[in-house]
Amino acid sequence: MFASFLILFRETLEAALIVGIVLAYLQKTKNSKYNNIVYTGVGAGILASFVTAILFNILLGGFTGIAEEIFEGVAMLFGAFLITTVILWMMNQKNVAEDIKQKVSIDIKHKDRLGLFLLVFISVLREGVETVIFLGSASLVNGTSLFGSLLGIGSAIFLGYLIFVASVKVNIKKFFNFSSFLLILFAAGLVAHGIHELQEAHIVPTIIEHVWDVNSIIDENGVTGSILKVLFGYNGNPSLIEVSSYLVYIGIVFGLYGTLKKKSYQLVKRD
Numbered sequence: 001m002f003a004s005f006l007i008l009f010r011e012t013l014e015a016a017l018i019v020g021i022v023l024a025y026l027q028k029t030k031n032s033k034y035n036n037i038v039y040t041g042v043g044a045g046i047l048a049s050f051v052t053a054i055l056f057n058i059l060l061g062g063f064t065g066i067a068e069e070i071f072e073g074v075a076m077l078f079g080a081f082l083i084t085t086v087i088l089w090m091m092n093q094k095n096v097a098e099d100i101k102q103k104v105s106i107d108i109k110h111k112d113r114l115g116l117f118l119l120v121f122i123s124v125l126r127e128g129v130e131t132v133i134f135l136g137s138a139s140l141v142n143g144t145s146l147f148g149s150l151l152g153i154g155s156a157i158f159l160g161y162l163i164f165v166a167s168v169k170v171n172i173k174k175f176f177n178f179s180s181f182l183l184i185l186f187a188a189g190l191v192a193h194g195i196h197e198l199q200e201a202h203i204v205p206t207i208i209e210h211v212w213d214v215n216s217i218i219d220e221n222g223v224t225g226s227i228l229k230v231l232f233g234y235n236g237n238p239s240l241i242e243v244s245s246y247l248v249y250i251g252i253v254f255g256l257y258g259t260l261k262k263k264s265y266q267l268v269k270r271d
Protein backbone atom coordinates (compact mmCIF):
# COMPACT_ATOMS: atom_id res chain seq x y z
CA MET A 1 0.00 0.00 0.00
CA PHE A 2 2.73 2.47 0.97
CA ALA A 3 4.62 1.94 -2.31
CA SER A 4 1.43 2.65 -4.31
CA PHE A 5 0.72 5.71 -2.16
CA LEU A 6 4.26 7.09 -2.52
CA ILE A 7 4.39 6.63 -6.29
CA LEU A 8 0.93 8.08 -6.98
CA PHE A 9 1.38 10.91 -4.47
CA ARG A 10 4.70 12.00 -5.90
CA GLU A 11 3.76 11.71 -9.57
CA THR A 12 0.36 13.35 -9.10
CA LEU A 13 1.92 16.15 -7.06
CA GLU A 14 4.50 16.81 -9.79
CA ALA A 15 1.71 17.07 -12.38
CA ALA A 16 -0.41 19.22 -10.02
CA LEU A 17 2.48 21.61 -9.40
CA ILE A 18 3.10 22.05 -13.14
CA VAL A 19 -0.59 22.71 -13.84
CA GLY A 20 -0.77 24.99 -10.81
CA ILE A 21 2.20 27.03 -12.03
CA VAL A 22 0.59 27.43 -15.47
CA LEU A 23 -2.81 28.46 -14.05
CA ALA A 24 -1.25 30.84 -11.51
CA TYR A 25 0.79 32.52 -14.25
CA LEU A 26 -2.27 32.88 -16.50
CA GLN A 27 -4.19 34.48 -13.64
CA LYS A 28 -1.31 36.78 -12.75
CA THR A 29 -0.96 37.98 -16.35
CA LYS A 30 -4.75 38.33 -16.74
CA ASN A 31 -4.93 35.59 -19.35
CA SER A 32 -7.43 33.32 -17.60
CA LYS A 33 -9.27 32.95 -20.91
CA TYR A 34 -6.71 30.24 -21.70
CA ASN A 35 -7.69 28.17 -18.64
CA ASN A 36 -9.94 25.91 -20.72
CA ILE A 37 -6.93 24.99 -22.86
CA VAL A 38 -5.08 23.94 -19.71
CA TYR A 39 -8.02 21.85 -18.46
CA THR A 40 -8.34 20.21 -21.87
CA GLY A 41 -4.62 19.37 -21.80
CA VAL A 42 -4.98 17.84 -18.32
CA GLY A 43 -7.96 15.73 -19.40
CA ALA A 44 -6.24 14.54 -22.57
CA GLY A 45 -3.07 13.69 -20.62
CA ILE A 46 -5.02 11.64 -18.06
CA LEU A 47 -6.93 9.82 -20.83
CA ALA A 48 -3.70 9.00 -22.70
CA SER A 49 -2.19 7.73 -19.43
CA PHE A 50 -5.13 5.34 -18.97
CA VAL A 51 -4.63 4.05 -22.52
CA THR A 52 -0.94 3.48 -21.72
CA ALA A 53 -1.91 1.55 -18.58
CA ILE A 54 -4.31 -0.67 -20.54
CA LEU A 55 -1.68 -1.40 -23.20
CA PHE A 56 0.90 -2.20 -20.51
CA ASN A 57 -1.46 -4.68 -18.82
CA ILE A 58 -2.28 -6.32 -22.16
CA LEU A 59 1.42 -6.68 -22.88
CA LEU A 60 2.05 -7.97 -19.36
CA GLY A 61 -0.51 -10.72 -19.78
CA GLY A 62 0.76 -11.79 -23.17
CA PHE A 63 3.76 -13.79 -21.97
CA THR A 64 4.13 -17.18 -20.30
CA GLY A 65 7.00 -19.34 -19.07
CA ILE A 66 10.54 -18.13 -19.72
CA ALA A 67 9.28 -15.26 -21.92
CA GLU A 68 7.25 -13.98 -18.95
CA GLU A 69 10.28 -14.13 -16.65
CA ILE A 70 12.39 -12.26 -19.19
CA PHE A 71 9.70 -9.62 -19.70
CA GLU A 72 9.22 -9.13 -15.95
CA GLY A 73 12.98 -8.93 -15.37
CA VAL A 74 13.48 -6.37 -18.14
CA ALA A 75 10.40 -4.39 -17.01
CA MET A 76 11.75 -4.18 -13.43
CA LEU A 77 15.19 -3.08 -14.59
CA PHE A 78 13.68 -0.49 -16.94
CA GLY A 79 11.44 0.77 -14.13
CA ALA A 80 14.48 1.16 -11.87
CA PHE A 81 16.35 2.96 -14.66
CA LEU A 82 13.45 5.34 -15.26
CA ILE A 83 13.02 6.11 -11.56
CA THR A 84 16.74 6.84 -11.30
CA THR A 85 16.86 9.14 -14.32
CA VAL A 86 13.78 11.07 -13.14
CA ILE A 87 15.24 11.63 -9.66
CA LEU A 88 18.67 12.66 -10.96
CA TRP A 89 17.10 14.89 -13.64
CA MET A 90 15.02 16.70 -11.02
CA MET A 91 18.10 17.18 -8.85
CA ASN A 92 19.82 18.89 -11.77
CA GLN A 93 16.95 21.31 -12.42
CA LYS A 94 17.28 24.71 -10.85
CA ASN A 95 14.49 26.87 -12.29
CA VAL A 96 11.75 24.49 -13.42
CA ALA A 97 8.99 26.96 -12.49
CA GLU A 98 10.66 29.80 -14.39
CA ASP A 99 11.16 27.60 -17.45
CA ILE A 100 7.46 26.69 -17.45
CA LYS A 101 6.41 30.34 -17.08
CA GLN A 102 8.70 31.32 -19.96
CA LYS A 103 7.16 28.68 -22.23
CA VAL A 104 3.63 29.80 -21.29
CA SER A 105 4.61 33.43 -21.90
CA ILE A 106 5.86 32.60 -25.41
CA ASP A 107 2.67 30.65 -26.21
CA ILE A 108 0.48 33.54 -25.02
CA LYS A 109 2.51 36.11 -26.92
CA HIS A 110 2.06 34.18 -30.17
CA LYS A 111 -1.51 33.15 -29.25
CA ASP A 112 -0.36 29.58 -29.68
CA ARG A 113 -3.22 27.61 -28.12
CA LEU A 114 -1.81 24.34 -29.45
CA GLY A 115 1.57 25.05 -27.88
CA LEU A 116 -0.05 25.70 -24.48
CA PHE A 117 -2.17 22.56 -24.84
CA LEU A 118 0.87 20.43 -25.71
CA LEU A 119 2.86 21.86 -22.78
CA VAL A 120 0.21 20.73 -20.29
CA PHE A 121 -0.68 17.51 -22.16
CA ILE A 122 2.92 16.28 -22.41
CA SER A 123 3.65 17.22 -18.77
CA VAL A 124 0.64 15.26 -17.48
CA LEU A 125 1.23 12.36 -19.89
CA ARG A 126 4.89 12.12 -18.83
CA GLU A 127 3.90 11.78 -15.19
CA GLY A 128 1.18 9.32 -16.19
CA VAL A 129 3.54 7.09 -18.18
CA GLU A 130 6.07 7.16 -15.34
CA THR A 131 3.29 6.15 -12.94
CA VAL A 132 2.23 3.25 -15.17
CA ILE A 133 5.79 1.94 -15.39
CA PHE A 134 6.53 2.46 -11.69
CA LEU A 135 3.29 0.78 -10.57
CA GLY A 136 3.67 -1.92 -13.19
CA SER A 137 7.13 -2.72 -11.87
CA ALA A 138 5.87 -2.70 -8.28
CA SER A 139 2.99 -5.03 -9.18
CA LEU A 140 5.47 -7.56 -10.56
CA VAL A 141 7.19 -7.68 -7.16
CA ASN A 142 4.19 -8.10 -4.86
CA GLY A 143 1.12 -6.39 -6.29
CA THR A 144 -0.24 -2.87 -5.77
CA SER A 145 -2.94 -1.32 -3.62
CA LEU A 146 -5.94 0.46 -5.16
CA PHE A 147 -6.67 2.17 -1.85
CA GLY A 148 -3.05 3.34 -1.54
CA SER A 149 -3.13 4.65 -5.12
CA LEU A 150 -6.39 6.56 -4.62
CA LEU A 151 -5.15 7.93 -1.30
CA GLY A 152 -1.95 9.12 -2.99
CA ILE A 153 -3.85 10.87 -5.79
CA GLY A 154 -6.32 12.50 -3.39
CA SER A 155 -3.58 13.67 -1.01
CA ALA A 156 -1.53 15.18 -3.86
CA ILE A 157 -4.54 17.05 -5.28
CA PHE A 158 -5.42 18.35 -1.81
CA LEU A 159 -1.83 19.52 -1.20
CA GLY A 160 -1.81 21.21 -4.62
CA TYR A 161 -5.04 23.00 -3.66
CA LEU A 162 -3.50 24.21 -0.38
CA ILE A 163 -0.43 25.54 -2.18
CA PHE A 164 -2.07 27.37 -5.09
CA VAL A 165 -5.55 28.23 -3.80
CA ALA A 166 -5.20 28.52 -0.04
CA SER A 167 -1.63 29.92 -0.34
CA VAL A 168 -0.35 27.55 2.33
CA LYS A 169 3.45 27.47 2.55
CA VAL A 170 4.73 23.91 2.16
CA ASN A 171 8.37 22.85 1.98
CA ILE A 172 8.09 20.87 -1.25
CA LYS A 173 11.86 20.55 -1.57
CA LYS A 174 12.16 18.56 1.66
CA PHE A 175 9.33 16.29 0.62
CA PHE A 176 10.92 15.56 -2.76
CA ASN A 177 14.29 14.91 -1.12
CA PHE A 178 12.73 12.44 1.32
CA SER A 179 10.58 10.72 -1.31
CA SER A 180 13.60 10.56 -3.66
CA PHE A 181 15.51 8.70 -0.93
CA LEU A 182 12.69 6.17 -0.56
CA LEU A 183 12.31 5.78 -4.34
CA ILE A 184 16.03 5.08 -4.72
CA LEU A 185 15.68 2.21 -2.23
CA PHE A 186 12.55 1.07 -4.08
CA ALA A 187 14.45 1.14 -7.39
CA ALA A 188 17.32 -0.83 -5.84
CA GLY A 189 14.80 -3.50 -4.92
CA LEU A 190 13.53 -3.52 -8.52
CA VAL A 191 17.09 -4.06 -9.74
CA ALA A 192 17.55 -7.04 -7.41
CA HIS A 193 14.16 -8.53 -8.28
CA GLY A 194 14.80 -7.95 -11.99
CA ILE A 195 18.08 -9.83 -11.71
CA HIS A 196 16.25 -12.62 -9.87
CA GLU A 197 13.75 -13.00 -12.74
CA LEU A 198 16.55 -13.10 -15.30
CA GLN A 199 18.27 -15.75 -13.20
CA GLU A 200 15.04 -17.77 -13.25
CA ALA A 201 15.13 -17.48 -17.06
CA HIS A 202 18.80 -18.65 -16.99
CA ILE A 203 20.03 -15.45 -18.66
CA VAL A 204 22.00 -14.23 -15.63
CA PRO A 205 24.19 -16.76 -13.77
CA THR A 206 23.34 -17.63 -10.17
CA ILE A 207 26.87 -18.44 -8.87
CA ILE A 208 25.77 -18.72 -5.22
CA GLU A 209 22.03 -19.42 -4.99
CA HIS A 210 21.49 -18.32 -1.39
CA VAL A 211 23.99 -16.06 0.38
CA TRP A 212 21.81 -16.33 3.50
CA ASP A 213 18.33 -17.48 4.46
CA VAL A 214 16.49 -15.47 7.13
CA ASN A 215 12.92 -16.34 6.10
CA SER A 216 12.55 -18.14 9.42
CA ILE A 217 12.99 -14.73 11.09
CA ILE A 218 11.20 -12.46 8.59
CA ASP A 219 9.31 -14.41 5.96
CA GLU A 220 9.38 -12.52 2.66
CA ASN A 221 5.81 -13.72 2.02
CA GLY A 222 4.56 -12.66 5.46
CA VAL A 223 3.01 -9.29 6.32
CA THR A 224 6.25 -7.56 7.37
CA GLY A 225 8.30 -9.30 4.72
CA SER A 226 5.85 -8.35 1.96
CA ILE A 227 6.01 -4.67 2.95
CA LEU A 228 9.81 -4.73 3.02
CA LYS A 229 9.82 -6.65 -0.26
CA VAL A 230 7.79 -4.04 -2.13
CA LEU A 231 9.42 -0.99 -0.55
CA PHE A 232 13.07 -1.99 -0.29
CA GLY A 233 13.47 -5.18 -2.32
CA TYR A 234 13.72 -7.48 0.70
CA ASN A 235 14.53 -11.09 -0.12
CA GLY A 236 14.92 -13.61 2.69
CA ASN A 237 17.27 -15.83 0.67
CA PRO A 238 18.94 -13.77 -2.09
CA SER A 239 21.60 -14.96 -4.50
CA LEU A 240 25.07 -13.44 -4.62
CA ILE A 241 24.31 -11.57 -7.86
CA GLU A 242 21.10 -10.11 -6.36
CA VAL A 243 22.93 -8.80 -3.29
CA SER A 244 25.81 -7.47 -5.41
CA SER A 245 23.51 -5.69 -7.87
CA TYR A 246 21.55 -4.10 -4.99
CA LEU A 247 24.68 -2.78 -3.26
CA VAL A 248 26.34 -1.60 -6.49
CA TYR A 249 23.18 0.26 -7.52
CA ILE A 250 22.84 1.90 -4.10
CA GLY A 251 26.51 2.96 -4.15
CA ILE A 252 26.40 4.44 -7.65
CA VAL A 253 23.05 6.24 -7.33
CA PHE A 254 23.63 7.70 -3.88
CA GLY A 255 27.06 8.82 -5.08
CA LEU A 256 25.51 10.62 -8.07
CA TYR A 257 22.67 11.93 -5.89
CA GLY A 258 25.12 13.42 -3.39
CA THR A 259 27.23 14.97 -6.14
CA LEU A 260 24.23 16.61 -7.84
CA LYS A 261 22.83 17.82 -4.53
CA LYS A 262 26.17 19.41 -3.63
CA LYS A 263 26.40 20.98 -7.11
CA SER A 264 22.85 22.35 -6.81
CA TYR A 265 23.64 23.84 -3.37
CA GLN A 266 26.78 25.51 -4.70
CA LEU A 267 24.87 27.06 -7.62
CA VAL A 268 22.16 28.41 -5.31
CA LYS A 269 24.79 29.79 -2.90
CA ARG A 270 26.67 31.43 -5.81
CA ASP A 271 23.49 33.14 -7.03
